[in-house]
Amino acid sequence: MSKPLPTFQDVLLARRVIAPYLPPTPLHHYPQLDTLLGATVFVKHENYQPIGAFKVRGGINFMAHLAPEERQRGVVTASTGNHGQSVAYAAQLFGVRAVIVVPDNASAVKVNAMRAYGAEVVFYGADFEASKLHCLTLEEEQGLRFVSSGDEPLLIAGVATHTLEILETQPAIDVIFAPVGGGSGCAGACLVAKTVNPHIQVIGVAATGAPAGFLSWQARDARTAPIATRAAGLATGAPFLMPQAIMGRLLDDFVLVDDEQMMQAVRIYLEQAKTLAELAGAAPLAAALAMREQLAGKRVALILSGGNTSREELALCLS
Numbered sequence: 027m028s029k030p031l032p033t034f035q036d037v038l039l040a041r042r043v044i045a046p047y048l049p050p051t052p053l054h055h056y057p058q059l060d061t062l063l064g065a066t067v068f069v070k071h072e073n074y075q076p077i078g079a080f081k082v083r084g085g086i087n088f089m090a091h092l093a094p095e096e097r098q099r100g101v102v103t104a105s106t107g108n109h110g111q112s113v114a115y116a117a118q119l120f121g122v123r124a125v126i127v128v129p130d131n132a133s134a135v136k137v138n139a140m141r142a143y144g145a146e147v148v149f150y151g152a153d154f155e156a157s158k159l160h161c162l163t164l165e166e167e168q169g170l171r172f173v174s175s176g177d178e179p180l181l182i183a184g185v186a187t188h189t190l191e192i193l194e195t196q197p198a199i200d201v202i203f204a205p206v207g208g209g210s211g212c213a214g215a216c217l218v219a220k221t222v223n224p225h226i227q228v229i230g231v232a233a234t235g236a237p238a239g240f241l242s243w244q245a246r247d248a249r250t251a252p253i254a255t256r257a258a259g260l261a262t263g264a265p266f267l268m269p270q271a272i273m274g275r276l277l278d279d280f281v282l283v284d285d286e287q288m289m290q291a292v293r294i295y296l297e298q299a300k301t302l303a304e305l306a307g308a309a310p311l312a313a314a315l316a317m318r319e320q321l322a323g324k325r326v327a328l329i330l331s332g333g334n335t336s337r338e339e340l341a342l343c344l345s
């Protein structure tokens with residue numbers, strides 16, 4: 027990890043950069059969720075972004091900073107879906123060629139969206155880790171600029187603006203729950219929350235079936251783990267060092283939730299908040315439900331990171 031870690035000043039700059047392209051997303055209060063959790067609950071609706079996920083913040087911030095020579099070369103990245111949509115959307119805005127490598131089982135909803143934004147989609151490998159390795163081959167063969175979905179300070183600074191918006195709207199938040207796949211969103215939440223108010227607790231949430239990030243945070247060292255979860259946004263088998271460096275210093279707690287807990291949270295969002303969450307986006311609510319006794323009387327923000335679910339996945343949740 028040779029690049030410097032992003033700073034709070036980088037987040038403030040990122041907000042200025044992305045403001046012409048993205049309005050702030052809503053932070054809604056739901057009394058029904060208050061009743062379920064015994065707390066005052068606010069949901070940060072990143073599922074309302076143009077691509078249906080928070081990642082677009084980082085994609086725009088990154089693409090805006092590319093040098094003319096890099097824009098001419100084009101970019102390549104690996105994704106299970108939302109990061110790829112972010113890069114595709116931002117590349118289209120700035121006239122940059124984008125190649126997205128996805129696993130063979132990637133969500134058709136997300137793949138179709140990437141193509142709609144003008145990206146070239148390459149299927150490669152059984153999981154995200156295999157797709158990521160193939161990016162390095164394409165980078166060398168085609169002279170593209172590789173974009174890491176986690177170890178990139180401009181991405182982290184960009185996505186961290188979601189927490190800046192949370193605290194500008196509700197400065198008295200006590201606890202923020204953020205999902206952890208690669209960890210950029212959670213690292214960004216830590217960076218902003220701890221700068222604004224060190225007493226705010228930030229809790230990361232990963233899938234029981236993809237615990238590499240959790241194990242790495244726990245050990246303060248890189249750990250890999252098999253992937254066995256339906257939550258594509260959390261399906262990472264190896265940690266990203268830059269988010270881990272930030273989370274290792276600033277994250278208060280890290281919890282795991284299983285697919286059934288996330289499916290239950292998807293149903294609750296539909297019924298109680300009339301909103302659609304993908305499994306990864308519902309993970310913070312799933313974790314808060316599991317921790318409800320510790321949250322009694324607190325003001326809680328849940329980052330609903332995305333709503334890009336397929337018809338099949340939604341049917342499974344509802345069944």
